[in-house]
Amino acid sequence: MAADDIDKIATTLSKNKKCIFFTGAGISTESGISDYRSKGGIWEQFRPIYYDDFMSSRDARIEYWKRKIELDGQLSNARPNRAHQAIAALYEKGHVEAVITQNIDGLHQESGIPDNAVIELHGNTRRIRCMKCSALSSVEDALARIKKGDPAPECSCGGYLKPDTISFGQAMPEKEMSRSVILSKNCTCFIVVGSTLLVQPASHLPGYAREAGAFLGIINLSETPYDKVCNVLIREKAGITLQAIKDRVLVR
Numbered sequence: 001m002a003a004d005d006i007d008k009i010a011t012t013l014s015k016n017k018k019c020i021f022f023t024g025a026g027i028s029t030e031s032g033i034s035d036y037r038s039k040g041g042i043w044e045q046f047r048p049i050y051y052d053d054f055m056s057s058r059d060a061r062i063e064y065w066k067r068k069i070e071l072d073g074q075l076s077n078a079r080p081n082r083a084h085q086a087i088a089a090l091y092e093k094g095h096v097e098a099v100i101t102q103n104i105d106g107l108h109q110e111s112g113i114p115d116n117a118v119i120e121l122h123g124n125t126r127r128i129r130c131m132k133c134s135a136l137s138s139v140e141d142a143l144a145r146i147k148k149g150d151p152a153p154e155c156s157c158g159g160y161l162k163p164d165t166i167s168f169g170q171a172m173p174e175k176e177m178s179r180s181v182i183l184s185k186n187c188t189c190f191i192v193v194g195s196t197l198l199v200q201p202a203s204h205l206p207g208y209a210r211e212a213g214a215f216l217g218i219i220n221l222s223e224t225p226y227d228k229v230c231n232v233l234i235r236e237k238a239g240i241t242l243q244a245i246k247d248r249v250l251v252r
Contacts, residue, residue: 026194132159
């Protein structure tokens with residue numbers, strides 16, 4: 001990790017108030033949450049259950065909830081790590097306008113960033129939504145029902161209950177995507193942390209920022225499509241990198 005690369009990002013953050021952080025699974029692996037694409041990741045362990053299958057098949061819904069229970073221990077025990085905490089500290093000092101995340105773990109909010117400053121492109125697994133009436137409920141209530149013998153819980157309206165996350169084949173949330181595009185096109189600094197930038201349409205956001213003249217920094221262990229056009233590329237874990245950047249910014 002080159003000190004001058006840390007300095008470049010820290011200097012940019014210090015001089016700008018419209019900085020956006022874009023985070024992916026790589027920021028949460030240091031909290032003990034498996035990512036999706038790497039060897040041994042979630043996609044290697046489980047074949048994805050598509051949204052249409054969830055909606056049309058009770059067997060698919062039972063399998064979906066079975067997997068949810070298997071992964072819940074990992075998610076419920078996770079806590080914000082140094083990377084989340086560093087972004088939260090930068091936000092508190094006014095250097096970050098918003099965090100756009102592909103993650104569903106809610107760790108940015110738990111680190112201290114308010115809900116209205118976190119844009120969750122893929123939803124949040126800590127809440128449950130009815131697919132018919134859109135009512136929200138707690139994941140604890142749903143899991144309790146499953147443990148009592150209801151393997152595919154339904155809402156009182158008859159709709160299917162599902163974690164409030166975006167499944168394969170399910171439409172992206174329009175409000176969150178629209179806001180993300182606007183922020184990306186109007187920011188002065190866009191920092192990617194822990195994302196391969198391969199999942200569309202979210203993968204277009206760094207491009208919008210770069211085309212608008214924003215500083216683009218990438219902190220990721222693996223390659224991304226934007227590695228050759230970004231201003232700074234750091235191949236290092238998110239925690240140690242963001243901690244160093246935060247320390248440089250806050251001592252200026």
